[in-house]
Amino acid sequence: MSHLTDLPAWAAIAVCGLLLMGAAMTLIGSIGLLRLPTFYDRLHAPTITTSGGTILVCFASMLCFAVLQSRWIFHEVLIIVFITVTTPVTLMLLGQASLYRHRFEKPQDVPLKQGPHAEKDRE
Amino acid sequence: MRAWFPYPLLSTALLLMWLLLKQSVAPGTVLVGIVLSTILAWVLLKLQPPRSHLRRLGHFARFGLHVIADIARSNIAVARIILRSRRQPVRSGFISVDLDIEDENALALLACILTATPGTAWLEHDRREKKLLFHILDMDNAYTWRQTLARYEASLKEIFQ
Amino acid sequence: MTELAILWSILLAQVMLALAMAFALYRIVKGPHAQDRVLGLDALYINAMLMLVAFGVRTANTVYFETALIIALLGFVSSIAFAKFLMRGEIIE
Structure with a gap:
């Protein structure tokens, strides 16, 4: 654990804070995946992991390596870009697939294709 | 060139x-x-992907800042909803709105933004009826989300024309 | 002193990430519908990727970064394939 001693105090505090906040956001997202009652509610949980958790954790890693190696090369940017671009596509397709299957299996639970039930609330 | x-x-x-x-x-x-x-x-x-012409890059930058601010705010709101979901069950629901955007790329961008925002999820867009069906986690804020969507729609129309 | 603090906080972050992975795994095992399981898999690989980034901060090794990038890319492809399969019953039309 030699390299971590080289971090100045301000950078250490910033890295710890970002890492802990990111991990907490990720945990909250997974708790949502665990607790929320229906599939469509659970669809919202991973976005909080990707938009909050990933960005904070990658910022922590970026700051750590930028201070340690004093090179301003941010390859964590690539992870952030890939995750923020790809996750919405996955979730959108999953939502569509789920809607399609629900309409086929239990049409009373979800809004119909076109019709008066489009505004219906779930009880 | x-x-x-x-x-x-x-x-x-x-x-x-x-x-x-x-x-x-x-x-x-x-x-x-x-x-x-x-x-x-x-x-x-x-x-041969469908092409569209980006106009007004200044508007585009401002739109991006708005989106980032909305996503940050929605992150905190959804985290609070999840944390207190034991005591107070979530009130989620489907919403359908009219959406009058023709450009394919603008639609794709809007879909990505809506799904990336915690609290809203894009489900289905009917191109003939021009209706969009999406799901929101907090039904109490349905009016706010409709307004946000209308704002996005206006900005995207201005940018992509 | 700062070293000890940073080590403990990285450990704490890793414990939280591991807990998040466990919850996602629970959703894969339990999930009432097939789409719930795919959603759990999606969350699981993102959490695993973040765990690898945390390991990278702990050991200052760029190998972890490469692995995280590969997981991010391949996980996306697999999730898309699963979602298409759920919708149509076949992946390539």
Whole structure:
């Protein structure tokens, strides 16, 4: 654990804070995946992991390596870009697939294709 | 110029990604990156994606800032909803709105933004009826989300025309 | 002193990420519908990727970064394939 001693105090505090906040956001997202009652509610949980958790954790890693190696090369940017671009596509397709299957299996639970039930609330 | 670089934005993005992956700006790396990004842009030309013209880059930047602020705010709101979901069950629901955007790329961008925002999820868009069905986690804020969507729609129309 | 603090906070972050992975795994095992399981898999690979980034901060080794990038890319492809399969019953039309 030699390299971590080289971090100045301000950078250490910033890295710890970002890492802990990111991990907490990720945990909250997974708790949502665990607790929320229906599939469509659970669809919202991973976005909080990707938009909050990933960005904070990658910022922590970026700051750590930028201070340690004093090179301003941010390859964590690539992870952030890939995750923020790809996750919405996955979730959108999953939502569509789920809607399609629900309409086929239990049409009373979800809004119909076109019709008066489009505004219906779930009880 | 247009014949050599059919998609200048895409080529630049690919070049940047290549440089980030290789972690160097040596002349050889840059040269290989330029050749690769140009060839890949030609490949995309063969695929013929629907083109649209970006206008008013200043508007685009402001729109991006708005989106980032909305996503940050929604992150905190959804985290609070999840944390207190034991005591107070979530009130979620489906909403359908009229959406009058023709441009394919604008629709794709809007879909990505809506799904990336915690609290809203894009489900289905009917192109003939011009209706969009989406799901929100907090039904109490349905009115706010409708307003946000209308704002996005206006901005996207202005940018993509 | 700062070293000890940073080590403990990285450990704490990793414990939280591991807990998040466990919850996602629970959703894969339990999930009432097939789409719930795919959603759990999606969350699981993102959490695993963040765990690898945390390991990278702990050991200052760029190998972890490369692995995280590969997981991010391949996980996306697999999730898309699963979602298409759920919708149509076949992946390539």
